[in-house]
Amino acid sequence: xxxxxxxxxxxxxKHCTAxxxxxxxxxxxxxMTRYAQNMITQNMSGLRHGVSLDVxxxxxxxxxxxxxxxxxxxxRMIETAQNIAKLNKPDPExxxxxxxxxxxxxxxxxxxxxxxxxKDMVSVIxxxxxxxxxxxxxxxxxxxxTVTDFYLKTKNGFExxxxxxxxxxxxxxxxxxxxxxxxxxSVKDINDYCVKDEIALLNSQFDALTKPKKIEAGQYNxxxxxxxxxxxxxxxxxxxxxxxxxxxxxxxxGQTGKNMFGKKFTLQSRLDEKDITVSPFSGGGVAARNIDWxxxxxxxxxxxxxxxxxxxxxxxxxxxxxxIRGGKATEEEMMKKVKNGLIINNFWYIRxxxxxxxxxxxxxxxxxxxxENGKIKHSVNNLRFNEIIHRASSNILMLGKEFNIAANTxxxxxxxxxxxxxxxTTF
Amino acid sequence: MDHIEVALDHAQSLGAEYADIRIQKTRKETIxxxxxxxxxxxxxxxxxxxxxxxKNGAWGFAHSSIFTKDEVKKTVESAVKVAELSAKIKKGKxxxxxxxxxxxxxxxxxxxxxxxxxxxxxKVDLMLEVNKTLMNYAxxxxxxxxxxxxxxxxxxxxxxxxxxxxNIYYVYPMIIASAVDKNDSQSRQFDPGGYAAxxxxxxxxxxxxxxxxxxxxxxxKLEADEPGEIRRRDLILDPxxxxxxxxxxxxxxxxxxxxxxxxxxxxxxxxxxxxxxxxYRYGSDIVNFVGDNTLSFGxxxxxxxxxxxxxxxxxxxxxxxxxEYGSTxxxxxxxxxxxxxxxxxxxxxxDFPINRIPNLYLEPGxxxxxxxxLIADTEDxxxxxxxxxxxxxxxxxxxxxxxxxxxxxxxxxxxxxLKDVLYKSNNPEFWNSCDAICDERYWKDFGVNNCGKxxxxxxxxxxxxxxxxxxxxxxxxxxx
Ligand SMILES: [Zn+2]
Numbered sequence: 060x061x062x063x064x065x066x067x068x069x070x071x072x073k074h075c076t077a078x079x080x081x082x083x084x085x086x087x088x089x090x091m092t093r094y095a096q097n098m099i100t101q102n103m104s105g106l107r108h109g110v111s112l113d114v115x116x117x118x119x120x121x122x123x124x125x126x127x128x129x130x131x132x133x134x135r136m137i138e139t140a141q142n143i144a145k146l147n148k149p150d151p152e153x154x155x156x157x158x159x160x161x162x163x164x165x166x167x168x169x170x171x172x173x174x175x176x177x178k179d180m181v182s183v184i185x186x187x188x189x190x191x192x193x194x195x196x197x198x199x200x201x202x203x204x205t206v207t208d209f210y211l212k213t214k215n216g217f218e219x220x221x222x223x224x225x226x227x228x229x230x231x232x233x234x235x236x237x238x239x240x241x242x243x244x245s246v247k248d249i250n251d252y253c254v255k256d257e258i259a260l261l262n263s264q265f266d267a268l269t270k271p272k273k274i275e276a277g278q279y280n281x282x283x284x285x286x287x288x289x290x291x292x293x294x295x296x297x298x299x300x301x302x303x304x305x306x307x308x309x310x311x312x313g314q315t316g317k318n319m320f321g322k323k324f325t326l327q328s329r330l331d332e333k334d335i336t337v338s339p340f341s342g343g344g345v346a347a348r349n350i351d352w353x354x355x356x357x358x359x360x361x362x363x364x365x366x367x368x369x370x371x372x373x374x375x376x377x378x379x380x381x382x383i384r385g386g387k388a389t390e391e392e393m394m395k396k397v398k399n400g401l402i403i404n405n406f407w408y409i410r411x412x413x414x415x416x417x418x419x420x421x422x423x424x425x426x427x428x429x430x431e432n433g434k435i436k437h438s439v440n441n442l443r444f445n446e447i448i449h450r451a452s453s454n455i456l457m458l459g460k461e462f463n464i465a466a467n468t469x470x471x472x473x474x475x476x477x478x479x480x481x482x483x484t485t486f
Numbered sequence: 487m488d489h490i491e492v493a494l495d496h497a498q499s500l501g502a503e504y505a506d507i508r509i510q511k512t513r514k515e516t517i518x519x520x521x522x523x524x525x526x527x528x529x530x531x532x533x534x535x536x537x538x539x540x541k542n543g544a545w546g547f548a549h550s551s552i553f554t555k556d557e558v559k560k561t562v563e564s565a566v567k568v569a570e571l572s573a574k575i576k577k578g579k580x581x582x583x584x585x586x587x588x589x590x591x592x593x594x595x596x597x598x599x600x601x602x603x604x605x606x607x608x609k610v611d612l613m614l615e616v617n618k619t620l621m622n623y624a625x626x627x628x629x630x631x632x633x634x635x636x637x638x639x640x641x642x643x644x645x646x647x648x649x650x651x652x653n654i655y656y657v658y659p660m661i662i663a664s665a666v667d668k669n670d671s672q673s674r675q676f677d678p679g680g681y682a683a684x685x686x687x688x689x690x691x692x693x694x695x696x697x698x699x700x701x702x703x704x705x706x707k708l709e710a711d712e713p714g715e716i717r718r719r720d721l722i723l724d725p726x727x728x729x730x731x732x733x734x735x736x737x738x739x740x741x742x743x744x745x746x747x748x749x750x751x752x753x754x755x756x757x758x759x760x761x762x763x764x765x766y767r768y769g770s771d772i773v774n775f776v777g778d779n780t781l782s783f784g785x786x787x788x789x790x791x792x793x794x795x796x797x798x799x800x801x802x803x804x805x806x807x808x809x810e811y812g813s814t815x816x817x818x819x820x821x822x823x824x825x826x827x828x829x830x831x832x833x834x835x836x837d838f839p840i841n842r843i844p845n846l847y848l849e850p851g852x853x854x855x856x857x858x859x860l861i862a863d864t865e866d867x868x869x870x871x872x873x874x875x876x877x878x879x880x881x882x883x884x885x886x887x888x889x890x891x892x893x894x895x896x897x898x899x900x901x902x903x904l905k906d907v908l909y910k911s912n913n914p915e916f917w918n919s920c921d922a923i924c925d926e927r928y929w930k931d932f933g934v935n936n937c938g939k940x941x942x943x944x945x946x947x948x949x950x951x952x953x954x955x956x957x958x959x960x961x962x963x964x965x966x
Contacts, residue, residue, distance in 0.1 A: 092572070093838075093941055095748040098580065099572035101838045104564055105549040107534070122528035126551050139529050146606045148614065152523035181571045188575055199750035201941040229941070231751040241751065306627045307666035366523075407754075408877040412888070412965050413906055415671040420886055420908075420965075422879045441879060443886060443910075445965045481965065482910050484884040 061086060063128040064210045064220075067110055070130060071212075075137050077114035077144060081156045081217075083342060084110050084210040092180050095199035097188045104177060114140045118153035121145070154366045156213035157344025167223035167336040169248035175204045175226065183228060183254050190258050191232055194265065200230035204249070209338075217344045223336055225466045226252055231425070232265050237438075237486065240264040241405060241425040243286065245465045247336050264404060267435055268426050271486070274439040278477040280400030282393050285462040286425075288470045290406045292326070292383060294419050295448050297411070299352070301361035301373070310417030310449065311361055319358045321453035325384040326353040336467045337380045347379035356452070385471025386458030391433065393457050393474040399431040400474075401439065412445060420445045422484065445481035454478070489535070489558045490643045496562045497539045498645060502569070504540040504583060505562075506644035508792060510835035515602060515635040519613045521621060521628060527606070534835040539565045542573035543580020545816070549836040584818040584826045586795055588647030593789025595655040596782060597684030601635035604685045609633060612693060619697035620663045625705045627671075628664040633657075633688075634935075636680070640788070648794040656680040656785055656947070657687050658935055661697070665704035672707035672905060674700050675872060675890055678726070679933025680947060682783045703891055703903075710905040713868065713892070716963030720867035720895075721909060722860055722956050727889050729932035729950035730873040732848060735913055736768070736775055737948070738939075739882035740802050741829070742811040743841035746820050753939045754880025757913060758808055760821055766808040769917030772851060775803040777812050777844040779828055784845035785933050785947035786831065792839035795828035802846065806918070814841045833944040840940050847931070847951035851923035857954040860922055867895040868907055868962055875908065884912045909962035919960060924953035 064084050071082050086108035093101040110133065111124040121143025123136045180202040191198035205225050212218045229243035242261040246252050283291065304311035311319070328350045330337055339347050343365050351359045360376060368375035390402070409421035423441045430436060459472030490507055497505035511533045518525040534551035539562070546569025550561045573580060613631045620629035638654040658680035664673040676696055681687050723731065738744060739756040747755055758766065779786050779797035790796050793815040801809045813821070814830035832839035861869060872890025879885070892904040911919075931951040938945055 089942075091942060092568075094575070095750060096577070096746065098576045099544060100581070100748050101545055101547070101840070102568050102572055103536075103547040103549065103836070103838050104568055105561070105836060107549070107551065107836050111528075111530075120524060120527060122526055124528060124530040126532045126534060143527050143529065143606060147524060147527055148607075148610050150524045152521075152525075177568055177571050181574065185575055197747060197750070199747060201751060203942070229751055233747075233750060233755075239750075306664070308628060308664050308671040407880055410875045410877045412875050412908070414673075418965060420875060420877050422877065422884070424880055441884075443877070443884065445886075445908075482884070482886065484879055485912060486879075486881060486883065 061208060064208065067128050067133060068212050070133050071112065071137065074134060075112070075114060077116055077141050079115045079156050079214050081113045081211070081213045081344065084108065086208040088206040089203060090177050090180060091201060091203045092177065092184060093201045094184050094188065096197045097191055099184065110136065112136055112140045114144050115153065116144050118149045119144050119147045120150055120153065121147055152366050152370065154369045156215045157217040157365065159216035160344065160346045162219045162339050162346050163330050165221060165337050165339045167221060167247065169224045172204060172224035172226045172247065172249045173206050175249050180204065186254050187230055187258060190262070194232070194262065196232050196234045196265065198230055198232045200228060203227045211340060211342065211344060213344060219340045221339050228252065228257065230261060232261055237271055238265060238268045239425060240268060246463070247466050264426055267428060269437045271438040271440045274429070274442065274483060276442065276480045276482050278479050280397040280474065280476050281478040282390060282400060282402045283473045283475060284402065284404050285464045285470050285472055286405045287403045288383065288473050289464050289468060290409055291451070292448065294409050296378065298414055299362050301363045302367045304361055309414055311358060314358045315361065317358060318356050320353050320356040320449050321455050322356040323455040323458060324353055324356055324452040325351070327351050327382045327384065328379045329382055332380065332382055332469065334463050335380055335469050341377035345375045345377050348376065350376055380467040383470040385461035388457040388459050388474065390459065390472060394430045395433040396457055396474060397476065399429070402428040402430060402435065416447055417449055418445060418447045440486055441484045442480040443482040443484060444479060446479045451475055451478060489553060492555055492558050493537055493562055494643060494645050496559050497537070497566065500563065500566045502539040502541050502566060504645055505538065506642065506794065507535055507537050508832065508835060509535040509641045511639040512834065513602065513637045517609060517613060517633045519617055519631040522614065522617060524610065532834065536832065536835050536837070537561050537565045539569050540581065540583065541566060541569040543576055543582065544569045544572035545581060546572065547838045581816050582819040583815040584824065586646060586793070586815060586825065589790065589794060589796065590649045591789060592651045594653040595682045597655050599685035601655065601657050601685040602637065615694050616661060616697045619694065620701045623701045623705060625665045625667060625708065626663050626701050627666040630662040632660045642790065642792065642794055644794050646794065650790050650794060652788050654682065654788050655684060656682045657685060658933065659688060659691070659693060661693070661700060663701045663704040665708050667708050670708050672704055674704035674707065676700050677873065680785050680935045681933055682785055682787060706903050707905045710903040712964045713904045713907045714963055716961050718959045718961055720864050720956055720958050721960050721962060722864060722867055722869040722895065722954060724871045724954050725930035725952040726872050726932050727870050728848060728952035728955060729934065730876055731887060732775065732846060732950055732952065733843065733934055734876060734878045735882060735885060735916060736803065737843035737846050740811050741841050741843060742813040742817040742821060745811060746817060749939065752941050754882065757881045757883050762808050764807060764809065767806055767918065768803045768808045768914055769806040770920050771806050772923055773803055773806045773917050773920050774801065774849040775846060776849060777802050777827065777846055779844045781845045781949060783931065784949040785935070786842065786845045786949065791828040791830045792832050793826060793830040795826045795830065798828050800827060812841065812844050817841050831946055833946055837944050840944065842939070842946045843937060843948050845949040848923065848955070850926040850929045850953040853925065855922060855924045857924055857928060860924060860954060860956055861895055861900060862898040864895050864956065865897055868904065869893040869895055869900060870907065882913065886910045906964055907962060908965055909960050911960050916957060919957045920955055921958050923955040926953065928953040
């Protein structure tokens with residue numbers, strides 16, 4: 060743990076006179092380089108941190124946050140938070156800070172990533188730009204390296220610390236006509252990032268694009284590649300808390316224990332999943348555990364914070380990482396399983412249409428291909444979908460291998476029948 | 487002041503062609519009230535500086551929150567090093583800056599009551615009163631009230647000799663009532679966005695008086711019919727709703743960095759490419775869009791932008807024709823030899839400033855016309871108030887928008903409320919279908935506080951405005 064964090068924790072312990080407190084500290088060391096149109100357009104480097112203190116007197120609460128470890132600033136932060144709490148009205152749903160809790164051990168750090176510097180990142184970009192120039196195309200994207208520390212301590216005895224590293228590259232290659240496609244990936248260990256493989260994937264997506272043929276709205280069989288699966292199903296998590304369900308606001312109202320989703324749909328958080336990181340504890344002081352949110356289509360658990368958990372006498376939880384379980388099917392097998400359909404690289408601008416119906420909207424992006432009789436035929440124009448998340452899960456026909464789409468996320472490719480596209484677009 | 491001279495001198499001694507430093511102290515007070523539970527009452531403060539240097543036609547940027555001479559020098563060195571590395575991958579001359587001169591000036595938001603000096607009890611009492619009013623209705627299952635008070639105290643200095651001190655404020659209340667019955671849940675919001683002013687602006691809003699109608703309309707939506715099949719009819723859109731449509735379909739496509747492809751990997755590009763300037767019919771003759779960073783209450787108004795370029799007012803769309811972009815000193819030279827329009831903004835001290843939407847508004851109609859008269863003149867249409875489900879493609883052409891409250895119009899009358907209405911349109915169909923705009927008496931502003939753009943994402947702010955307007959013959963209906 061960083062010395063400054065320990066010092067700040069001691070200082071708070073000594074000077075905070077409130078009945079209760081929670082101290083959280085993060086530090087974020089990042090180097091980022093942005094490139095566009097085959098040149099570097101922006102970049103930044105620097106360390107930043109946030110120190111945040113929640114205090115309470117009885118059930119009156121107050122918080123303050125600063126971005127410094129300076130003692131005079133820490134003192135001012137304590138006074139600010141305490142003054143707010145003293146002057147505040149009581150919170151009827153107040154819960155005391157988290158108690159001493161056993162925190163699972165994690166392995167979220169890669170020294171290789173921590174050591175990486177701007178030079179390494181520029182060399183990655185150089186290869187990507189050289190490739191784009193060979194393709195007579197333009198590439199844009201962002202390379203990021205981050206080391207994040209997170210520390211949480213409460214007056215009631217909770218104390219935990221976690222460091223994680225991440226290397227991330229996202230790149231979009233386009234020509235001046237209609238080709239436009241993207242590959243992005245983030246990993247814990249920079250050595251697991253193979254720029255040649257990523258470029259090869261980008262090129263294969265790019266080369267498969269043709270001048271798009273016009274396609275109308277309607278229901279189509281779709282092969283959703285991992286980025287599309289992630290963006291579509293992650294929208295579920297925006298309304299995935301138990302309180303919103305119990306209030307009758309979300310579609311999950313009254314569905315716990317029921318077959319709300321398709322049999323082939325399983326969504327989990329795991330402590331010891333190979334290749335992906337896990338947040339060992341939440342900002343509210345909840346320890347991570349293995350959770351089946353949805354198991355074989357049955358809704359098992361919803362996100363429950365400590366305050367609501369106390370009210371309904373349940374175990375609190377949080378989403379420590381995201382795994383959608385896959386299968387063994389290859390894209391070729393999926394194309395053979397149905398007569399025809401669309402392969403979708405990505406979705407974009409997804410928004411809620413109806414919370415209670417669990418319906419969302421969004422557009423395809425980064426390349427969409429029409430396949431027939433087991434083969435890709437040509438590209439088609441982009442489409443807008445309006446679809447109900449659990450309905451789509453019930454229409455899953457096949458699952459591909461799980462793929463590490465982000466440092467803490469693993470999802471498969473999916474074949475889904477009768478996916479609803481409500482509108483066509485002009486390109 | 488010392489740090490500024492140290493930074494700029496050091497950058498120049500290391501060969502920087504241009505350098506600037508932005509010292510920013512941000513204070514944000516946030517209060518979250520969910521039902522009657524004060525989920526978070528906090529004061530966040532953040533103090534630091536960002537140093538940007540241009541060397542060999544490439545940018546370098548570094549930031550720090552430690553205010554010592556040594557740290558300032560170290561930060562400059564890291565920015566210069568980054569620029570030198572970046573210069574290895576550049577096309578032609580790389581990045582150049584549009585011409586600009588130096589300014590010595592100050593700018594402050596006009597406030598009468600400093601929101602940070604108003605006692606906490608006054609703020610919380612107001613919020614509790616609103617939520618209690620909402621929760622008095624049995625079908626309101628959740629009441630949400632967020633209040634944000636914001637201040638940025640910023641010093642900007644550049645090697646052009648510019649020295650600008652600005653002191654910016656805004657206040658921002660947001661209220662949501664969620665109504666639930668056996669078959670549905672619906673919400674109604676009061677969300678005017680932020681407004682650059684002091685606490686006096688909150689007092690003017692009469693929020694306690696507004697609360698019953700927020701609750702009643704949420705409940706009304708539960709009982710309302712869906713609009714049925716998608717078919718073409720007229721839309722009448724209120725200023726609040728138009729704030730969102732113009733943001734997405736005019737604001738973003740006319741950001742010059744998007745036009746140049748600099749956002750291709752994330753936010754996307756733009757259909758409004760340079761060969762369309764002064765030619766492309768974006769909207770009907772009555773459609774005039776103004777970029778205006780001089781608007782006193784505008785969220786994008788700060789006297790100068792983060793390039794040190796003064797706030798300006800210009801036509802982005804004039805009499806329906808694409809007229810000009812919003813630009814920055816680094817984007818403009820890729821288009822022509824003109825000057826920047828002053829749209830370069832960073833959100834936090836540690837953010838790299840980027841090309842943002844200015845305050846952008848639709849000019850009111852020149853003929854006398856009220857929303858009531860407009861409704862009376864409409865045979866078959868839907869009137870939409872507020873912002874809802876909105877989604878647009880990454881070229882900013884095809885979109886689907888919802889809203890917050892919907893009324894069916896038949897033969898000149900609002901006949902019944904509707905729910906879950908969506909309309910689908912595109913550029914240039916949408917703004918060309920605009921056939922009537924109410925006059926200046928009905929012009930209203932709306933703030934956007936969460937415009938996400940860039941990598942890493944920065945949430946920026948700007949103000950939009952419009953009078954109620956009509957759009958003929960648009961595809962509108964339910965979700966399927
Ligand atoms: Zn935006």
